[in-house]
Amino acid sequence: xxxTAELPQSNHLGFIGxxxxxxxxxxAVSNYKKVIEITTDxxxxxxxxxxxxxxxxxxxxxxxxxxxxxxxxxxKQAECAKNNQHQINKMFSIIENLFMSEDEVKIxxxxxxxxxxxxxEAKELIDYISDYITxxxxxxxAETDLESKGKAYSLDEFLEQISPKAA
Amino acid sequence: xxxxxxxxxxxxxxxxLGEDFPSIINKIKxxxxxxxxxASNTEMEVFCKYYVNAGRHAILFDTNDSEExxxxxxxxxxxxxxxxxxxxxxxxxS
Numbered sequence: 001x002x003x004t005a006e007l008p009q010s011n012h013l014g015f016i017g018x019x020x021x022x023x024x025x026x027x028a029v030s031n032y033k034k035v036i037e038i039t040t041d042x043x044x045x046x047x048x049x050x051x052x053x054x055x056x057x058x059x060x061x062x063x064x065x066x067x068x069x070x071x072x073x074x075x076k077q078a079e080c081a082k083n084n085q086h087q088i089n090k091m092f093s094i095i096e097n098l099f100m101s102e103d104e105v106k107i108x109x110x111x112x113x114x115x116x117x118x119x120x121e122a123k124e125l126i127d128y129i130s131d132y133i134t135x136x137x138x139x140x141x142a143e144t145d146l147e148s149k150g151k152a153y154s155l156d157e158f159l160e161q162i163s164p165k166a167a
Numbered sequence: 168x169x170x171x172x173x174x175x176x177x178x179x180x181x182x183x184l185g186e187d188f189p190s191i192i193n194k195i196k197x198x199x200x201x202x203x204x205x206a207s208n209t210e211m212e213v214f215c216k217y218y219v220n221a222g223r224h225a226i227l228f229d230t231n232d233s234e235e236x237x238x239x240x241x242x243x244x245x246x247x248x249x250x251x252x253x254x255x256x257x258x259x260x261s
Binding site: 150151152153154155158159161162164 | 168170171172173174175178181182185186192195196199200236238
């Protein structure tokens, strides 16, 4: 399995924090206009640190405040988090404090948390972190034109399309 | 019953969230039945008039009672909504 990080250029659009899992690799959306494809050894923290360094270079700086974050500590915790609910809960607290303690969070740290969570396949963490990251950009996007793009559903239609089980 | 008005991006977001957070879907069901029974005022109408907590998240919405429509505008984590409502974070404006 290749350990090198490849950085193809692409015009794919996505939100920072969106990750797409492919066999033997991950695509990380580092800014709105570029997709970075990374091949990695999932079990190698050393490799993931190398990739994090590369990711750091590619993530666009946003005008938000710095947050001190002990990534090495979190990497250790992420490593344990996969099958350990207690560790997952601990990560949740750290991340929640991270987002609550400052007005904004340094986005490349948040991206890296997401990346680490994906690396360790900690699904709950992935969902939790991705939710925070995606929503930062949803809230700060320009308001979309609801009336021209939206659609009115009856409850039954809504539930049927959201999830046939919920209907 | 009120109709639910959602834009496609948010619809997909709700679909994804609903798999892991059924409380969101449950609250949307109540919104359709009687949104005024569970609406809390944001006091920030330029952002969104009402919200309702749904587990870890908050659903932000406006209503048109005469036409019986609920406009679902955002689903936010409650921590983030708190920051917006307390002025620590800037809210998006229409």
